[in-house]
Structures are given as structure tokens and as C-alpha cells.
Amino acid sequence: MTSAVVPDHPWLLPGALAVPAGRARARPRRTTRDWIVDSVAFVVSLFWVLVATLDALSPAPELATRLPHGWMIVVDAVIGLVCCGLLWVRRRWPLGLAAATLPLTAFSMAGAFPLVIIYFTVVVHRRTAVALAVTAAGICTNFAFGYLRPEPNLPYWAATVWGVVISATVLAWGMFVRARRQLVVSLRERAERAEAEQQLRVAQARQLERTRIAREMHDVLAHRISLLSLHAGALEFRPDAPADEVAKAAGVIRGSAHAALQDLREVIGVLRTESEVEEDPERPQPTLADLPALIEESREAGVRVNATQLVAAADAVPAAVGRSAYRIVQEGLTNARKHAPGTVVTVGVAGAPGAGLSVDIRNRWPIAGATDAGIPGTGTGLVGIAERVTLAGGRLEYGRDETGDFRLAAWLPWTA
Numbered sequence: 001m002t003s004a005v006v007p008d009h010p011w012l013l014p015g016a017l018a019v020p021a022g023r024a025r026a027r028p029r030r031t032t033r034d035w036i037v038d039s040v041a042f043v044v045s046l047f048w049v050l051v052a053t054l055d056a057l058s059p060a061p062e063l064a065t066r067l068p069h070g071w072m073i074v075v076d077a078v079i080g081l082v083c084c085g086l087l088w089v090r091r092r093w094p095l096g097l098a099a100a101t102l103p104l105t106a107f108s109m110a111g112a113f114p115l116v117i118i119y120f121t122v123v124v125h126r127r128t129a130v131a132l133a134v135t136a137a138g139i140c141t142n143f144a145f146g147y148l149r150p151e152p153n154l155p156y157w158a159a160t161v162w163g164v165v166i167s168a169t170v171l172a173w174g175m176f177v178r179a180r181r182q183l184v185v186s187l188r189e190r191a192e193r194a195e196a197e198q199q200l201r202v203a204q205a206r207q208l209e210r211t212r213i214a215r216e217m218h219d220v221l222a223h224r225i226s227l228l229s230l231h232a233g234a235l236e237f238r239p240d241a242p243a244d245e246v247a248k249a250a251g252v253i254r255g256s257a258h259a260a261l262q263d264l265r266e267v268i269g270v271l272r273t274e275s276e277v278e279e280d281p282e283r284p285q286p287t288l289a290d291l292p293a294l295i296e297e298s299r300e301a302g303v304r305v306n307a308t309q310l311v312a313a314a315d316a317v318p319a320a321v322g323r324s325a326y327r328i329v330q331e332g333l334t335n336a337r338k339h340a341p342g343t344v345v346t347v348g349v350a351g352a353p354g355a356g357l358s359v360d361i362r363n364r365w366p367i368a369g370a371t372d373a374g375i376p377g378t379g380t381g382l383v384g385i386a387e388r389v390t391l392a393g394g395r396l397e398y399g400r401d402e403t404g405d406f407r408l409a410a411w412l413p414w415t416a
Helices: 032-057 070-089 094-106 112-125 128-148 156-237 243-271 274-279 288-300 319-339 381-391
Strands: 304-311 344-352 356-363 395-400 406-412
Touching (some): 032 070, 032 112, 070 094, 094 112, 094 128, 128 156, 156 243, 288 319, 288 344, 319 344, 381 406
Antiparallel strands (some): 356 406, 395 406
């Protein structure tokens, strides 16, 4: 959801621009600015009606030829007053009012100014083709006005030219105002679209972060809990073990549980607020240098592990590559304890700058009827490892090889 951009001072904008696009109505309400503009237009139009009527009553009119009958002057004044009243509804029906009052422009001098304002409203609020059609019709009535009520001090062609110039000026001004409003609307839509895209990127980043947290929780806790299950199983099958061995196993279980809680706290720590992270920063993530400790921990739990590490310039391994290798080995040892308890696990890590880093984990396929460790699993460990390797630009293979063993092999890029 995007929050519509609300201007700081909407009362200074026209009604069509004061309301955000997402909340636009079919008929925007007048703003304070619209009320002021309409009031000024109404007052000026009334003043023009008064001036045109007094000029028509004078012995020597200057605006147009005197009407032959006095009642015609009254009718012209009434037409001007009606056009002034129409200014208050011109925003709602600009084209309809322009079409209805267009014949009046052929002879009415008192309604000339309010009719020009109505024409300007049509140009601002309607398409250019409509505005040009109304302009053409207005020029035709201008020719008729110059013939029916010629100005005393100007020839016919000069009066009609002035009418065309005024119409073109109003048309150009109205098109400029319309183009400027369209530009403002376009910029507002672009700003709202950019805000929506930014919120989408934030949502995607949050989703990726949650996925990473879930993957880290699986990698860390599955390893710790499998160790707990292994030691608890030893106590279950050896209830007659000496007291010192039971105490030692219980100590290992307690230590593993404490380590699991500690790892869980570190993983959930990524959800802390920025201030909390600054006060209590996380411990560094595991790298390739922590791999021997991981293997030794599994050996202490009773897993037989044969490990070989042939990595040239091990200190130069990028942190992200080393962390991925650590997680791959961790997942391989966890799966071996879950699904092939008692088998020998072979771990091989080799690589060099430019050649990449290879991780190979093998264990014998469990024989039918072999005792299972009884450790529950989510079935998503290898999926998470595959995603991690893919994001790193590497390759992952797992399954039974030609010798019948289960093999988990990965290659990670390591640039020179």
C-alpha cells in the first residue's frame, strides 16, 4: 500500500490538483483558491456588465454600436447577469455551458467577459480537439458580432482581427495552464510510483532477510539438536553405564543445549532494532577457519569423521565463500547423523584462488534395517544449501554415486 502524496498547502491548488490521484473524485471540490478565483471572476464580470450597460445607454457608445431599442439594452444586461451567475457552475459543465451560450457571443456585449471566462474553462478542462472546435465556433460568431454590432471607432476587419487575437490568446493561455497541470499530475504519479516501488523493494528485502534467517536457523539448530539427540540416545541405550560416563554425557548434553540456545539468540539477533545491535553486536559468522572445530565437535559426539583440507591460501578465502563451505559441511554431518548413524563420514575441502573451492562429503548408504537415529527433520536442509550455493554462483550435487555411497558435493567460485 502506498501513501498518497498530500501537498503541504492544498488550499493554494486547484481542486483537480489538491486531491491525490488515488483519492480523486469525479467532481473535485472547490479549494480556497478556487473560491477566491471564482469570486474575483464574478465581481469583475459584474463590473463589466455595469460598464457595458452604461456605455450602451450613453449618447455616444464607444464599445459597440448603440442598440436601436431600449429594451434591447435591458435584455443585454440581463444576459450579462445570467452569464455572471453561470460562472459559479462552469467548473462542473464547462463544455455544456460553452455550447449553450455560444450564440450569445454574436450580439451580447454585456456577456462578453463572462463568456470569455467560460471559454477559458473549456480550454483548461477539456481535450485540445474540443478546445479548437469551440475556438473555431467562437471565431465564426465573432465575425457575426462585428457585423451586427460594429465598433464606432474601428473598421470591420480591424474589429474582427482583434476578436481573433483575443480568442487565440485565451486559447494559448488555457493550453499552457492545462499542460502545466498535466505535468504536475504526471510528476505526482511518478513520485507515487517511485514510492510504491521503494516499498516493494523494502518488502522484498524483508522477505529475503526472513528466508536467510530461516536458513541460518535450520543450519545452526539442526546441527546442535542432532548432537543432543545422539548423546541422549547413548544414555537411553546404556542405562547401566558407569556414573562418570553418565555425568560426562549429561555435561555434553547440557553444553550442547546451551550452545543451541546461544546460536538461536544470535540468529534471532538480526531482528533486533538498530540501536540494540549497536549496544550488543552479533558475533562474527562462521568461516572456513571454524571448520576444524565443527568436525572435532562431531567427533566428540561419537561420529567417525575423516577430514582432509587442501586449501591453498586458506586465509585468503572470502568470508562469504568460507561461510557457505562451513554450512555445507555442517548440513552434511547433520544428515549423516540423521540418516546413516554409525557410518564413517568423509569430508574433503580443496581449492585455490582462481580455481574455486570444492567441498565433498561422503558416507555409506545406510543398510536396510540399520538403526535410525530417530532425529526428526524438515526435509529442507539440502534445499536451503542448494539455494545458498546458487546465490553464490556455484554448483551443488547430491545423491548416490556409482559406488553406492551418498555424496554431497559443491563447488563455490573463488576469484583470484
